[in-house]
Amino acid sequence: MSSALLPLAQLEIRRRRGGTCESEDGFCPDWIVDNLERYVSPLLEHIVLTVVSVGIGFAIAFALALLAHRREWISAPLSALTSVLFTIPSIAAFLLLVPFTGLGPLTAIIALVGYTQVFLFRNIVNGLSNVAEETKDAARGMGLTERQLLWRVELPLAVPEILAGLRIASVTTVNLATLAFFAGAGGLGAQIYTDITFRSNVVVAGGLAILLAAIFDLLILGGQRLATPWRRAAAA
Amino acid sequence: MTDPAASAPFAANPFVEAIEFLITPRESVTGGVQVGGLDEMLTLTVNHLLLSSAAIAIACVVALPLGLWLGHVGKGEFLAISASNVGRAVPTLALIAFFIAFLGIGFVNVLVALTLLAIPPLLTNTYVGVRGVDRDAVDAARGMGMSEPQIVRRVELPLSVRSVFGGLQLSAISVVATAILGPLASVETLGTPIVSVNVYGQPGLLGASILVAGLAILIYALLAVAQRALTPQGLKAGRSDAPGILRRIPFLQRQGSAQPT
Numbered sequence: 001m002s003s004a005l006l007p008l009a010q011l012e013i014r015r016r017r018g019g020t021c022e023s024e025d026g027f028c029p030d031w032i033v034d035n036l037e038r039y040v041s042p043l044l045e046h047i048v049l050t051v052v053s054v055g056i057g058f059a060i061a062f063a064l065a066l067l068a069h070r071r072e073w074i075s076a077p078l079s080a081l082t083s084v085l086f087t088i089p090s091i092a093a094f095l096l097l098v099p100f101t102g103l104g105p106l107t108a109i110i111a112l113v114g115y116t117q118v119f120l121f122r123n124i125v126n127g128l129s130n131v132a133e134e135t136k137d138a139a140r141g142m143g144l145t146e147r148q149l150l151w152r153v154e155l156p157l158a159v160p161e162i163l164a165g166l167r168i169a170s171v172t173t174v175n176l177a178t179l180a181f182f183a184g185a186g187g188l189g190a191q192i193y194t195d196i197t198f199r200s201n202v203v204v205a206g207g208l209a210i211l212l213a214a215i216f217d218l219l220i221l222g223g224q225r226l227a228t229p230w231r232r233a234a235a236a
Numbered sequence: 237m238t239d240p241a242a243s244a245p246f247a248a249n250p251f252v253e254a255i256e257f258l259i260t261p262r263e264s265v266t267g268g269v270q271v272g273g274l275d276e277m278l279t280l281t282v283n284h285l286l287l288s289s290a291a292i293a294i295a296c297v298v299a300l301p302l303g304l305w306l307g308h309v310g311k312g313e314f315l316a317i318s319a320s321n322v323g324r325a326v327p328t329l330a331l332i333a334f335f336i337a338f339l340g341i342g343f344v345n346v347l348v349a350l351t352l353l354a355i356p357p358l359l360t361n362t363y364v365g366v367r368g369v370d371r372d373a374v375d376a377a378r379g380m381g382m383s384e385p386q387i388v389r390r391v392e393l394p395l396s397v398r399s400v401f402g403g404l405q406l407s408a409i410s411v412v413a414t415a416i417l418g419p420l421a422s423v424e425t426l427g428t429p430i431v432s433v434n435v436y437g438q439p440g441l442l443g444a445s446i447l448v449a450g451l452a453i454l455i456y457a458l459l460a461v462a463q464r465a466l467t468p469q470g471l472k473a474g475r476s477d478a479p480g481i482l483r484r485i486p487f488l489q490r491q492g493s494a495q496p497t
Binding site: 025083087089091092093095096099127133146168171172174175176178179182188189192193196197198199201202203205206207209210213214217 | 248253321324325326327328329330333334337338353409412415416417418427430441442445446448449452453456
């Protein structure tokens, strides 16, 4: 355990030699083209960390929000708890979990799931409670039960706010997952840390992380358009 | 496990060891120097706080006037809102790494990187806060003969205190968290025992993590208290128009309502 967190930079033996651009830590398009394959598995690890954490985080937040929707009194303390969790620096959270769950993706995912809650739980709760009383009354007047009201009226109307939370949670998780190597979970951050003074490396690994965040953001935005056809109808 | 502590007959609780590290100095893993103990941890904490507060102070000087002005004239919504979306998408490690790789190590570079990190939440929250001020209140102030700067200072700023502090809390959290990476650029902070774990050992790493987590929560709580103290009485009384959860936790409220663009 003690050796795994040694700064990788200090262990890294420079594999680059000879070429002037690489040996001067420059930005070298040729080197980037030749070495792209070394970024594939960190990128995949990063994607897995993000998708799994946001997925589990969403399931937990959804269940807690439905509970909070029924029992109003638990929503304030839960919400406060999510913000305290969010306050803990992610590096500290990763490192403090290691003695319990060991080095590896599991530890990183536990912490990342914790960080998603602040966006997901709150947005789902807000989305549900922002549904207009008149709308709910109309639905009740049509004979919908409370359960039907939730699934057919309240949740569909809360979709934009829920997906807004999901977008922020995904982008934030991509960001925080660059530090997941402190929990021994790899990802693009490990690649950045390995050779932090080499411009080509920093640009490619950092750029991929930013690109990944943008792609998640756009995918969920697209999902939001598909899931709320009435919004487009109203705009037309 | 290759950890020497694990093979010892009585493997000490890592957290107990970490607390011991914070209190009493010990010989470093590499030998020869004393590390840890109250004195060194105090120095590192002070460094950490100086770096963080300098970054947040500069960010306030830049972002608050800009946010207030943009909000007051109602322009630049795209800039003010997308600032925090872009800020969120740039990993803090990548930001620090860009600075180290392209501009080199040193206090100033880390300070600038942390300042860049602190600006977006402050700018967006200030803008959103000012735009959220009741236009009738602004019109009433204008009708009373206040000049535009007076309106900003005496009406819009006090009424958006909650949102501004929400941004300040977010900025402070991310700056304090990212200052851990300072040692990568040769700036000593509480991140030093974490980054140089081969010198400080596992207890140093855990001890510094405990300290920095506590520090972040403390700063967050102090800012919440300050926000409450600075919020005009009238706003505290009139908080019944939104669900309780929204009103109670300002930084959540603003973050949630700020839709990504």
